[in-house]
Amino acid sequence: MPPAIIVEHVSKEFILRHNRAMGLKTRFLGLFHKNKREKREHFLALDDVSFTLEQGEALGLLGHNGSGKSTLLQIIAGILQPSKGRVIANGRVAPLIQLGVGFNPELTGYENIFLNASLYGFLNKEVKKRVKSIIEFSELEHFIDTPLKNYSSGMQMRLGFAVAVNLQPDILLADEILAVGDQAFQDKCLDKIAEMRKNGMSLILVSHSQEQVSKFCDHFIRLERGVMLENGSIGEAWE
Numbered sequence: 023m024p025p026a027i028i029v030e031h032v033s034k035e036f037i038l039r040h041n042r043a044m045g046l047k048t049r050f051l052g053l054f055h056k057n058k059r060e061k062r063e064h065f066l067a068l069d070d071v072s073f074t075l076e077q078g079e080a081l082g083l084l085g086h087n088g089s090g091k092s093t094l095l096q097i098i099a100g101i102l103q104p105s106k107g108r109v110i111a112n113g114r115v116a117p118l119i120q121l122g123v124g125f126n127p128e129l130t131g132y133e134n135i136f137l138n139a140s141l142y143g144f145l146n147k148e149v150k151k152r153v154k155s156i157i158e159f160s161e162l163e164h165f166i167d168t169p170l171k172n173y174s175s176g177m178q179m180r181l182g183f184a185v186a187v188n189l190q191p192d193i194l195l196a197d198e199i200l201a202v203g204d205q206a207f208q209d210k211c212l213d214k215i216a217e218m219r220k221n222g223m224s225l226i227l228v229s230h231s232q233e234q235v236s237k238f239c240d241h242f243i244r245l246e247r248g249v250m251l252e253n254g255s256i257g258e259a260w261e
């Protein structure tokens with residue numbers, strides 16, 4: 023069986039723009055002249071990261087704030103392009119990345135289910151078969167015909183999670199998924215992930231909770247300023 027995900031020498035550079043503080047007069051003149059005060063810096067958020075995730079494996083992505091975890095997940099999900107290197111995914115990937123990504127605030131919850139699923143590569147007829155269970159899992163029956171812009175962040179998270187897990191992806195990418203939402207729903211999500219893992223789903227989980235990572239993952243990677251410092255099994259070199 024081919025690996026679920028292959029990450030080959032992935033680097034990502036961002037351009038940071040620094041605007042020095044300017045007085046009102048300078049700002050006003052800046053409207054007519056090119057702003058010469060802007061400084062640009064090339065910032066390497068990921069530096070030559072490589073790893074392989076075998077099918078059915080679960081990988082915990084660890085690292086301090088700003089170490090590049092979300093950038094890496096977004097590249098794996100195809101939301102961002104790497105500056106160098108490449109990612110190969112074998113199977114359907116469902117990214118649970120940031121609130122609102124893959125949703126349209128003007129559309130209703132119901133319409134967003136179809137929009138979101140189409141971004142994962144699911145056909146409308148496949149979604150129709152599962153829409154009932156998606157709505158049921160989200161516990162948003164009452165609000166499903168309301169525009170998403172009127173949802174709280176917890177409600178948006180519920181809908182995103184319900185779509186991702188009920189479409190039975192081969193690979194789930196989860197970035198701090200459980201930072202939003204109430205305890206009961208969090209537990210339900212964790213149970214669902216555990217069940218999907220038993221059925222062979224691969225997982226990449228970004229979490230600051232060591233407990234969560236050791237519960238769900240067999241491997242971990244630690245990033246530090248965009249560099250992969252450690253790549254090991256949970257258990258060894260873990261504590």
Ligand SMILES: Nc1ncnc2c1ncn2[C@@H]1O[C@H](COP(=O)(O)OP(=O)(O)OP(=O)(O)O)[C@@H](O)[C@H]1O
Nearest residue numbers: 036037038067085086087088089090091092093094
């Ligand atoms: N679009 C962008 N433009 C410029 N810099 C960015 C962009 N996205 C991320 N960065 C920078 O890249 C670095 C890595 O960010 P990233 O969000 O991947 O870190 P993280 O490990 O997920 O952090 P956290 O734990 O806080 O979520 C940070 O320094 C961040 O400021």
